[in-house]
Amino acid sequence: MIWAGDKMDFVAPVVVGVATLSQTMEDGRTQMVGLLLPSDFIGRPGREIAPYNVNAVSDVTVCCFRKRPFESLLVSTPHVGQRLLEMALDELDAAREWMLLLGRKTAREKIASLIAIIARRDQELKAALPDGQMSVELPLTREAMADYLGLTLETVSRQVSALKKDGVIQLEGKRKVLIPDMDVLLEETGDDTDGGPLI
Amino acid sequence: MIWAGDKMDFVAPVVVGVATLSQTMEDGRTQMVGLLLPSDFIGRPGREIAPYNVNAVSDVTVCCFRKRPFESLLVSTPHVGQRLLEMALDELDAAREWMLLLGRKTAREKIASLIAIIARRDQELKAALPDGQMSVELPLTREAMADYLGLTLETVSRQVSALKKDGVIQLEGKRKVLIPDMDVLLEETGDDTDGGPLI
DNA sequence: CGTTTTCTTGAGATGTGTCAATCCTCGTGG
DNA sequence: CCACGAGGATTGACACATCTCAAGAAAACG
Numbered sequence: 001m002i003w004a005g006d007k008m009d010f011v012a013p014v015v016v017g018v019a020t021l022s023q024t025m026e027d028g029r030t031q032m033v034g035l036l037l038p039s040d041f042i043g044r045p046g047r048e049i050a051p052y053n054v055n056a057v058s059d060v061t062v063c064c065f066r067k068r069p070f071e072s073l074l075v076s077t078p079h080v081g082q083r084l085l086e087m088a089l090d091e092l093d094a095a096r097e098w099m100l101l102l103g104r105k106t107a108r109e110k111i112a113s114l115i116a117i118i119a120r121r122d123q124e125l126k127a128a129l130p131d132g133q134m135s136v137e138l139p140l141t142r143e144a145m146a147d148y149l150g151l152t153l154e155t156v157s158r159q160v161s162a163l164k165k166d167g168v169i170q171l172e173g174k175r176k177v178l179i180p181d182m183d184v185l186l187e188e189t190g191d192d193t194d195g196g197p198l199i
Numbered sequence: 200m201i202w203a204g205d206k207m208d209f210v211a212p213v214v215v216g217v218a219t220l221s222q223t224m225e226d227g228r229t230q231m232v233g234l235l236l237p238s239d240f241i242g243r244p245g246r247e248i249a250p251y252n253v254n255a256v257s258d259v260t261v262c263c264f265r266k267r268p269f270e271s272l273l274v275s276t277p278h279v280g281q282r283l284l285e286m287a288l289d290e291l292d293a294a295r296e297w298m299l300l301l302g303r304k305t306a307r308e309k310i311a312s313l314i315a316i317i318a319r320r321d322q323e324l325k326a327a328l329p330d331g332q333m334s335v336e337l338p339l340t341r342e343a344m345a346d347y348l349g350l351t352l353e354t355v356s357r358q359v360s361a362l363k364k365d366g367v368i369q370l371e372g373k374r375k376v377l378i379p380d381m382d383v384l385l386e387e388t389g390d391d392t393d394g395g396p397l398i
Numbered sequence: 399c400g401t402t403t404t405c406t407t408g409a410g411a412t413g414t415g416t417c418a419a420t421c422c423t424c425g426t427g428g
Numbered sequence: 429c430c431a432c433g434a435g436g437a438t439t440g441a442c443a444c445a446t447c448t449c450a451a452g453a454a455a456a457c458g
Contacts, residue, residue: 021295023295025299025389025390025391026389029303031298031299031302031303033295033298033299044288045288046285046288052295075277075281078274078280081277081280082280084284085280085283085287086245088287088288088291089243089244092287092291095291095294095295095298096220096233096250096251096294097222098298099298099301100222100224100232102298103230103301103348103349104229104349149302150303190224190226192224192225
């Protein structure tokens with residue numbers, strides 16, 4: 001959708017679909033740095049040049065605002081600014097969680113964490129299956145998962161297979177994952193298990 | 200200064216000194232997720248519980264505001280909110296740069312990047328030495344550097360030695376680094392070298 | 399000084415990356 | 429309907445970067 005370095009004279013919240021933010025080094029190594037879901041913003045006030053690549057994962061609908069009018073909207077309607085601040089701080093927290101994952105987790109923990117993150121997000125939409133099982137659709141290819149997690153796609157594939165072999169997950173086709181016991185999966189993420197949700 | 204899980208009923212910009220934000224896993228692995236410099240905020244509106252550990256690197260002076268009054272200030276003074284939004288978005292960009300470093304850079308590139316980041320920050324304060332050289336004071340121990348970079352302190356030590364042996368940097372004591380040629384250091388970071396500053 | 403912290407260096411283990419071959423799964427066109 | 433091809437996924441063998449464990453050296457500090 002957008003290449004790093006492009007001129008951006010608009011901001012645009014995602015309305016439908018999923019897009020990714022990523023950075024690429026000269027030799028091709030790429031790291032995903034953000035996942036844009038509906039209501040997330042592409043672009044930001046006070047910046048002319050896009051610093052990251054934006055890729056559509058699925059078909060995406062966005063809602064473009066020219067930047068200049070949007071910036072004056074910010075000034076005239078404080079409520080909008082407050083909402084944006086909330087969102088930015090939430091994204092910052094997500095980024096920090098992600099930094100722990102990238103810097104300190106093992107490949108297996110990374111995969112388990114990713115599945116848990118997606119599962120948690122889906123959980124908010126549709127209820128879990130009756131018996132504590134959960135089924136999630138991975139919206140990403142193995143390569144995209146690798147770029148998200150700071151791994152190679154081969155390692156992703158191996159660890160997914162390993163988790164399957166150990167009974168932590170089951171596969172239905174390539175992209176669908178069945179989680180027999182969420183607690184077992186959470187054990188594998190390396191995160192605190194007791195931690196209640198932070199307010 | 201603060202442990203993750205603590206109740207926080209205030210927000211506090213740093214006035215003097217340097218502090219770090221970090222997360223720790225049950226088995227002790229820790230990852231630094233933020234560096235708080237003067238003007239950066241500890242705590243955020245709309246959150247009761249501290250999600251991260253805050254550690255003072257040097258003596259730190261902060262300026263505490265009770266959260267409730269501060270939140271009403273946000274509502275009544277839009278300008279403050281806009282400034283906070285700017286800062287949050289800048290931090291988000293920094294976090295994303297950091298994610299690329301954690302996920303995709305080699306140990307040597309990580310070290311070079313860290314030194315370059317600190318050098319750039321210092322550069323804004325005091326001018327460079329005449330002949331293109333630069334001298335920077337590392338405010339961090341090897342262990343803190345390791346937690347910042349997602350490495351072990353042994354690897355940090357080895358890579359610092361390697362950069363010294365290769366003439367990229369020189370050491371004056373343990374904590375002071377002399378950079379004979381900034382461009383050579385930037386080569387080692389793996390970043391785009393041609394990139395002008397993004398606006 | 400002695401003690402403690404911080405840093406350096408080595409040897410070996412190990413997790414992840416690299417390179418390469420093969421296998422699915424689908425969609426396309428003969 | 430089937431062969432074919434392309435993109436994605438899996439698996440294996442091996443290389444290598446980083447971690448782990450351990451011993452010392454150097455600096456900081458009372």
